[in-house]
Amino acid sequence: MxxxxxxxxxxxxxxxxxxxxxxxxxxxxxxxxxxxxxxxxxxxxxxxxxxxxxxxHHPLTAWERIEYLFDEGTFEEWDKQLTSTNPLQFPGYEEKIEKDRQKTGLNEGVVTGKGLIDGQMIACSVMDSSFRMGSMGSAMGEKIARAIENANEHSLPFIIFTASGGARMQEGVLSLMQMAKTSVAVKRFSEAGGLMISMMTHPTTGGVSASFASIGDYNFAEPGALIGFAGRRIIEQTINEDLPEDFQTAEFLLKHGQLDKVVHRHEMKTLLATLFAMHQKGGGIS
Structure with a gap:
């Protein structure tokens, strides 16, 4: 086809x-x-x-991805009103957050909730790079952790779509703490028998790539997605070597065993529905 x-x-x-x-x-x-x-x-x-x-693969907003992926009219959003404050009183931060709210219609750079994919109830978090470049602050970390906990409580499989420039600098160490919080939530979910799929989209970098984005039971990515921690130029200057042309692309990571599959957007819903059904039949998720 x-x-x-x-x-x-x-x-x-x-x-x-x-x-x-x-x-x-x-x-x-x-x-x-x-x-x-x-x-x-x-x-x-x-x-x-x-x-x-x-x-x-052009970027998608969180709601565009939800519309493409979930069965029509089945998605229920969680924690919609949860939003960032300015804990460090960083100059101009609140104004930037408000500007992004007006531009995107979102209160934070991630949408969480549950819905049906091919008739199967799934919990999810979908990051949106158009809101502060998908940067991870306290509110984002809290929303993702709550979504994983909700999936655990209701015995639902969980999928996260990542799109982020990394931790949000305006929140300092509080943003870095979200790496631990979300990773612990994933660990508890896994120990309870939950299924987590991570789908990395362009770009997935910094603290997001180094935490929850890389610890799914299945780690997938869209074609051509930039995935990595530090920037290419910083790495080249540190090791004093030129890196391969395709370094930090989804295809490079797949070739070196850091991804399970590069998934075309046209194939995504079918693949996810198949995996969820397979794990339900196998008894991993009830």
Whole structure:
């Protein structure tokens, strides 16, 4: 099916002239950041925000991902009102948080809840890089920990979609403490027999990659996702060596045994539904 789809001849929008630009509604068209093809936004949305030409996986908001993944009308959000404060009185932090709230419609950079995937009830956390670059602060850590605890309490499998630039600098050591809090929640969940799937998307870096993102029972990633702790330039300067061109990509990590699979967005729902059903039949999750 996927082969047939990409084998078809696709129609792309032509670059409009200066005069015709006046007649084009704002937001109708979009350019792929990878291959630079111009296409109609609604066509991209139908393709799960994957470029039909080069297969580049464009970022998704938390709610776009939930809409694509969960059965229609089944998702129930948890802890919607939980949001960041300014514990260190960092100058301008509250204003930046408020600006991101207005821009994204979110109170924090992660949406948590439960819903049906192919008829199976699943708990989840979905990070959104459009809110403070998905950076992890106290509120985010608390929401993720609560979601894992809810999954444990109700014997639900748990999936997390990560998209983050790392710990949130404006909260200092309090943000770093979330690495331990979320990892302990995962450990307790695992000891109780829970199933956790981590799906790393672009980018998953810093403290997020070094904590809950990397300790699932299954660790997956989307094609081309940047995954790593420190930045490429810092590592090269530290070891005084040039790194491979594909270093810190999902494909590089898979090749070196740090991922179980690189999963195309078109295949994601089917794969997850299959895994959840398999573990239910095996008695791991009731």
């Amino acid at each position: 996927l082969k047939d789809f990409f084998g078809k001849k696709r129609k792309y929008a032509t670059i409009p002239s200066e005069q015709s630009k006046l007649d084009i509604p704002e937001g109708l068209m979009k350019k792929c950041t990878n291959c630079r093809k111009i296409y109609y936004r609604k066509e991209m949305n139908k393709n799960f925000n994957v470029c039909p030409n080069c297969d580049y």
